[in-house]
């Protein structure tokens with residue numbers, strides 16, 4: 001394990017007690033992403049805080065360390081992720097975590113020329129509710145000086161009743177009039193994207209980190225065009241095929257126990 005990853009694990013501990021284990025899974029499965037990411041789009045804490053100087057103090061947002069940790073695994077621009085490099089939480093089981101906690105969504109970054117939009121649905125996609133209408137920012141990977149979002153900015157979706165499943169959709173270039181929705185179910189994607197996965201997912205302690213590819217047909221497959229973190233949902237751990245590196249560490253047993261405990 002290199003010093004860079006060790007540093008990330010140290011900062012990760014501030015998020016939650018499961019976070020270090022989750023990050024080990026990340027390190028095992030996405031080492032090439034880590035290695036390539038280090039020099040990309042560094043945003044300092046002062047730059048990050050400056051985004052919020054004129055914002056209400058109660059504006060929903062991530063603190064810098066949490067945002068920076070998530071941002072550190074955002075893929076570099078136009079670096080294709082092969083199928084094996086794509087960590088994939090089981091999004092078919094994504095649902096409201098229950099209890100008193102609302103579902104919160106935080107913008108992490110975007111490496112998109114398109115002006116995408118983000119939606120969620122609790123009825124399988126029949127009705128879609130907008131979360132962010134223009135996913136662009138002056139500080140993002142492919143920045144836009146007039147982008148309305150701040151890195152780390154949050155949106156509270158409220159709480160949901162019962163055993164609610166949640167889907168997220170990116171409307172490709174929606175702020176410029178695009179009409180194509182890309183979602184969790186590859187078979188529901190439009191045109192040449194039908195059957196093609198447009199999203200990768202990491203479980204990160206109490207958070208789920210999702211990255212979308214926004215180009216119909218897959219484009220450069222860098223999966224960094226819309227990246228956001230979700231808090232307040234439950235899902236399964238990454239697929240076993242992506243956790244081979246963990247077997248040697250003995251962490252697999254612990255993760256299986258976690259998965260068992262978290263099944264609803």
Ligand SMILES: [Ca+2]
Nearest residue numbers: 111222224225
């Ligand atoms: Ca991109």
Ligand SMILES: [Ca+2]
Nearest residue numbers: 112113136142
């Ligand atoms: Ca952009």
